[in-house]
Amino acid sequence: ADSKEVNDNVEKLRRGESESVRNPEDLPHFRLPTIQSGTEVPAEEASKDVNSSGKKDMPPIGTYVLPHPIWTEEQVNEVKVTHKEPECLVDRLAYRTVRLFRGGFDLLSGFKFGTRNEKKWLNRICFLETVAGVPGMVAAMMRHMTSLRRLQRDQGWIHTLLEEAENERMHLLTALQLKEPSTFFRLCVIGAQGVFVTMFGISYVINAKFCHRFVGYLEEEAVKTYTKCLEDIDQPDGPMKHWQTQAAPDVAIRYWKMKPDSTMRDVILAIRADEAHHRIVNHSLASLRKDEFNPYKPGQ
Amino acid sequence: ADSKEVNDNVEKLRRGESESVRNPEDLPHFRLPTIQSGTEVPAEEASKDVNSSGKKDMPPIGTYVLPHPIWTEEQVNEVKVTHKEPECLVDRLAYRTVRLFRGGFDLLSGFKFGTRNEKKWLNRICFLETVAGVPGMVAAMMRHMTSLRRLQRDQGWIHTLLEEAENERMHLLTALQLKEPSTFFRLCVIGAQGVFVTMFGISYVINAKFCHRFVGYLEEEAVKTYTKCLEDIDQPDGPMKHWQTQAAPDVAIRYWKMKPDSTMRDVILAIRADEAHHRIVNHSLASLRKDEFNPYKPGQ
Numbered sequence: 358a359d360s361k362e363v364n365d366n367v368e369k370l371r372r373g374e375s376e377s378v379r380n381p382e383d384l385p386h387f388r389l390p391t392i393q394s395g396t397e398v399p400a401e402e403a404s405k406d407v408n409s410s411g412k413k414d415m416p417p418i419g420t421y422v423l424p425h426p427i428w429t430e431e432q433v434n435e436v437k438v439t440h441k442e443p444e445c446l447v448d449r450l451a452y453r454t455v456r457l458f459r460g461g462f463d464l465l466s467g468f469k470f471g472t473r474n475e476k477k478w479l480n481r482i483c484f485l486e487t488v489a490g491v492p493g494m495v496a497a498m499m500r501h502m503t504s505l506r507r508l509q510r511d512q513g514w515i516h517t518l519l520e521e522a523e524n525e526r527m528h529l530l531t532a533l534q535l536k537e538p539s540t541f542f543r544l545c546v547i548g549a550q551g552v553f554v555t556m557f558g559i560s561y562v563i564n565a566k567f568c569h570r571f572v573g574y575l576e577e578e579a580v581k582t583y584t585k586c587l588e589d590i591d592q593p594d595g596p597m598k599h600w601q602t603q604a605a606p607d608v609a610i611r612y613w614k615m616k617p618d619s620t621m622r623d624v625i626l627a628i629r630a631d632e633a634h635h636r637i638v639n640h641s642l643a644s645l646r647k648d649e650f651n652p653y654k655p656g657q
Numbered sequence: 658a659d660s661k662e663v664n665d666n667v668e669k670l671r672r673g674e675s676e677s678v679r680n681p682e683d684l685p686h687f688r689l690p691t692i693q694s695g696t697e698v699p700a701e702e703a704s705k706d707v708n709s710s711g712k713k714d715m716p717p718i719g720t721y722v723l724p725h726p727i728w729t730e731e732q733v734n735e736v737k738v739t740h741k742e743p744e745c746l747v748d749r750l751a752y753r754t755v756r757l758f759r760g761g762f763d764l765l766s767g768f769k770f771g772t773r774n775e776k777k778w779l780n781r782i783c784f785l786e787t788v789a790g791v792p793g794m795v796a797a798m799m800r801h802m803t804s805l806r807r808l809q810r811d812q813g814w815i816h817t818l819l820e821e822a823e824n825e826r827m828h829l830l831t832a833l834q835l836k837e838p839s840t841f842f843r844l845c846v847i848g849a850q851g852v853f854v855t856m857f858g859i860s861y862v863i864n865a866k867f868c869h870r871f872v873g874y875l876e877e878e879a880v881k882t883y884t885k886c887l888e889d890i891d892q893p894d895g896p897m898k899h900w901q902t903q904a905a906p907d908v909a910i911r912y913w914k915m916k917p918d919s920t921m922r923d924v925i926l927a928i929r930a931d932e933a934h935h936r937i938v939n940h941s942l943a944s945l946r947k948d949e950f951n952p953y954k955p956g957q
């Protein structure tokens with residue numbers, strides 16, 4: 358790759374011609390929208406997503422995503438609020454920490470007071486999802502670095518953690534289709550990420566089991582939150598009843614392979630099913646030894 | 658997920674029954690060995706890999722890997738040592754830094770002196786690959802966090818960076834099949850990772866373009882190194898000529914889908930092709946704007 362070659366390649370890439378590989382058919386590994394739905398995603402589709410930078414020729418959000426479960430109607434409706442009793446000191450510590458976070462957040466965000474409305478819900482969802490995307494990525498990086506540093510295999514955990522991280526980021530990008538974040542909101546997000554990345558990273562070095570249990574309990578709260586959101590949608594004069602009919606954003610329809618006429622209610626159901634999935638995955642990982650093989654297959 | 662459910666699930670997972678998903682056929686996204694080769698990988702295969710913890714029922718290394726290019730014989734043989742001329746201050750800085758690193762490492766590792774042999778080569782390869790796995794993962798994490806923090810899409814870069822990181826880690830795990838690391842070696846690796854993760858992370862925050870250019874130049878050196886290794890293998894009385902016939906480790910045959918009778922020479926050819934691929938990818942990413950869509954598709 359000399360200068361000319363690199364420049365030619367960049368030109369080609371900008372025109373949308375990426376380097377050819379010998380057997381592209383060998384590589385249906387990611388959920389490309391064209392492969393998945395069997396129909397082309399026309400370029401105009403992309404520009405429908407807020408945040409696609411408005412360029413017509415830009416591929417839509419979620420063009421290359423990791424495998425993830427696609428829920429059936431039955432599955433999204435059978436999600437329950439559950440609680441795993443803490444069994445040891447680490448468990449109890451993890452649970453206390455989550456309860457403390459939740460209490461503090463409900464108070465500081467003003468979610469406890471007054472009537473709930475769409476603005477409050479979107480604020481809450483967007484903020485929580487910017488935090489939710491952190492643990493999976495930090496844990497994946499930690500295990501990757503540990504594998505490199507200790508000169509041993511990872512035991513198949515990394516892909517599950519990356520899938521969780523990306524899934525949470527897709528929750529965020531979906532919710533952002535309905536929200537224009539304010540400067541104050543952005544500052545809160547930046548601050549929260551700084552604190553949480555540092556704390557979670559240090560905790561993961563000290564005790565990875567605590568961290569996975571912590572995420573397990575965090576996801577218990579997430580399921581509670583989205584269940585409450587569904588109540589606000591379903592009550593005859595609930596504050597969110599318009600989400601019964603409001604169309605789902607395009608990015609959500611592509612990502613969860615939903616029917617084209619799906620609503621925001623369906624989106625919240627899918628997100629809740631994802632959270633319930635992270636709940637069992639993280640509680641299970643916390644109960645496995647760090648050097649046990651992770652039996653979750655890609656997309657499970 | 659209450660306590661019982663979690664414990665039941667952990668039991669099930671330990672027995673190798675992972676949670677069923679509705680349409681497992683939907684998910685051939687990762688290169689499962691069974692899917693790839695068309696033949697089952699018997700459990701005994703796994704135990705052939707050093708570092709599989711010796712358990713018979715443990716899935717082999719590389720069971721869940723991201724898509725990555727599988728090279729043809731033609732492709733691995735046409736790899737050339739190339740150089741991209743620095744074009745701006747950032748490029749020059751990146752190039753100087755790489756040259757400095759290379760010079761220092763050649764000196765300190767004693768690779769410049771005396772005759773080269775298998776021990777020296779394995780030391781060098783293993784050490785360099787523990788470092789090579791860092792940039793992709795750090796860059797992927799940085800872009801993931803930036804997406805969460807700035808509340809905007811990533812533009813499809815993350816998967817390419819993660820693929821690079823995993824590919825380098827597979828290089829390491831392959832080379833480790835032939836090497837039993839000493840305590841001194843392990844200490845060097847730990848020290849190097851600490852320094853490099855910190856430096857690369859800070860650099861990525863300051864100037865991501867510099868970092869991708871730096872990796873581009875690093876991979877130029879990697880191609881040089883593996884080309885030299887091939888010379889040592891191919892010369893009639895080269896110090897590594899036994900790699901012409903020495904069998905490739907099982908993990909390599911699975912990962913690069915090589916013929917069963919492949920040799921260590923074939924492994925080095927495949928690794929060199931990977932490095933040449935990272936070279937053009939990183940030089941190209943360095944020449945794109947951070948907010949341009951990454952046109953490399955999964956596995957390309």
Ligand SMILES: [Fe+2]
Binds near residue numbers: 486524525528579632
């Ligand atoms: Fe979420």
Ligand SMILES: [Fe+2]
Binds near residue numbers: 579
């Ligand atoms: Fe979550």
Ligand SMILES: [Fe+2]
Binds near residue numbers: 786879
């Ligand atoms: Fe490498």
Ligand SMILES: [Fe+2]
Binds near residue numbers: 789825876931
């Ligand atoms: Fe490399």
